[in-house]
Amino acid sequence: MEVVGVAQDDAISPVEGVAVLEALFRQSPTGLLILDTQLRILRLNLTVPGLHGTPPGQIVGRHFTEVYDLSAPGEVVAMLEGVLASGAPARNHLVRVRPKGAPGPEYLFSVSASRLESPQRRVLGVLAEMLDVTEREKVGARLRVFGSVREGVGRTLDVVATCEELVHEVVPDLADIAVVDVVDAVVRGEDPPLSPLGLEVPLRRAAYGHSGGEEQMQAHPVGDVRALPFPTPFAQTLADLVPRVVALGPDTPWLAADPPRAAAIRASGAHSLITVPLALRGTVLGLLSLYRTGQTDTYERGDVTLARAVAAHTALCIDNARRYTREHTIALTIQRHVLLPLPATQTTVETAHMHVPSAVGGGGGFDTFALPGARTALMVGEVAGQGVHAATTLGQIRTATHSLAALGLEPDELVARLNDTALSLAQERATLPPGDRVPVRGSCAYAVYDPLAQTCAIALAGHPPPVIAHPDGTTEIPDLPAGPPLGSAEGSPFAVTTLPVTDGSILAFYTASLLYVSPSPDTLQQVLAHPDRPLQDLCDEVLYRLRNDTCHGDVFLLLARTRTFPAHHVARWDLDPHAKAVATARAHTRQQLALWGIDEETAYTTEMIVSELVTNAVRYGTPPLRLQLIKDRALTCEVHDGNSLAPRLRHANTIDEGGRGLFIIAQLAQNWGVRYSLEGKTVWAEKTLPTATPP
Structure with a gap:
């Protein structure tokens, strides 16, 4: 089949051109304006926006800017004149206009312009297309x-x-x-x-x-x-x-x-x-x-x-x-209840602290509490997370610390038990809904200061070591085994390091956040180079040197200045390991309590406690045997022997002739326990004094 083609011609007849122009002006939804070379309106259609029914006869012949109140008339005129001069069309220029002399809102028009030319390329004017885009914009x-x-x-x-x-x-x-x-x-x-x-x-x-x-x-x-x-x-x-x-x-x-x-x-x-x-x-x-x-x-x-x-x-x-x-707010409330308002100042330790809370609410904390034998426990640590979960975890760790310390554990053993506690808490939380499965991880430094031996035993669990400031102004950061963080299922065992501490030294424990917000790692050492200043002044000096950046968590600093224990409030005797040692111990105790001015009732019960402690040591212990009395805020009786086997509390039957020693001690003393060392064990008992004043 033959296909017949139609010839195409770019030129159109004048009749066709007029028809096209009439169709545009009568049927186009877009507003059209024909402007001459002076930008006067020659013709417009009825869909030109913004005229509010003004008759075309009142518009034709007027300049474009006389019909509309333009927000930027200079820019519009420059755009139209540019089209007349170059012949390049302008497309979609946004123009804000108001009708001249008519009240009403501002309109937003999209204006496009094309140059009109005769067949001889003579410039006749401009065709402007105006579309109301007010609502669209x-x-x-x-x-x-x-x-x-x-x-x-x-x-x-x-x-x-x-x-x-x-x-x-x-x-x-x-x-x-x-x-x-x-x-x-x-x-x-x-x-x-x-x-x-x-x-x-x-x-x-x-x-x-x-x-x-x-x-x-x-x-x-x-x-x-x-x-x-x-x-x-x-x-x-x-x-x-x-x-x-x-x-x-x-x-x-x-x-x-x-x-x-x-x-x-x-x-x-x-x-x-x-x-x-x-x-x-x-x-x-x-x-x-x-x-x-x-x-x-x-x-x-x-x-x-x-x-x-x-x-x-x-x-x-x-x-x-x-x-x-x-x-x-809840997390801070819990944390305030967990933290002491002020650290309890012991006879041999003066303490001060600094706490800079973070915006997110961290899980950091510190604690100081007395241990038997005039010793003082110092702890600083933090747990992962923020808010209520971190605060509650911190409270659980602190409670566990107090409970374990009451057992007389060495710092490394105590930190190891804290790690077991963290693992146990993590297992419990693993059964909770996904949103509550907060990991239990953290770090801590736990130390025990012994004023009688003038030593400080320290164990770390993923925590930075303390700074020690000596009375002569020198400072040091001891090289201590860091140990794995709390909550670690695997890792190296925890270690304890015993350091000699002289009278007047300052132990500075802190959370790792302090290292992030201080201008340099040695800031703390620079401040502590003047150990004779009041502890709170030293805390304030560290605070003033911090940058304004606590996003890494709460910043805690605990300072402890050591003191010697009064020698006249400690009495120690070596005892022979035979039955006569009981009477000798009672006599020593009676004489010493009289020198200290202890009332008769307290002295009598203390003699009974000493009698039972020495009896157990003679019967079940091994040499050497030693009795020690310490008068602090409480009266402490300690009996040391070379046997590491632990005594246990028994409830003897009526017909039993023995087995009631520790039971009697538990009834007479406010607290008792066992402390172990490489040389054996020490069984101790505390008796509250009527007047709880330091020596």
């Missing part, structure tokens, strides 16, 4: 505002900071003035009240922003706390949780109920207001107030929709920040 602008709010609001877990982020994102694109008021209880992390909000519930002015260069008058300063006045659209919005668009004018009736706000509105020239509740799941978090001033368009339905979406996102961010604030 408004929708796009609103979407951009909402995108900015979603990206920029909620980056912090702070209620006030979240409100400030909101103001920053909506001014000036959505409002010339933005005000955020939050229920005061929400700022503190408490549960928000249910709707409707009572008239007496106070709100805190959390954030304020404006687009003007000059400072605007505010009804109430940021931080002010007060209830909303009634009747006003603000109070009503929080009563029914319905946004409101309010026209503002000099005769607005409700302004009389809030004179400060009325004065601020008049001073700013605000003419339009949107009030939007910050609400979530039927609870009221606060209120967002948006104002437009001056020549800015009044608010429309689309603006209300955007304000709703912005408020919904912000309310969720505020509630997240509130929940974090609440959890952070």
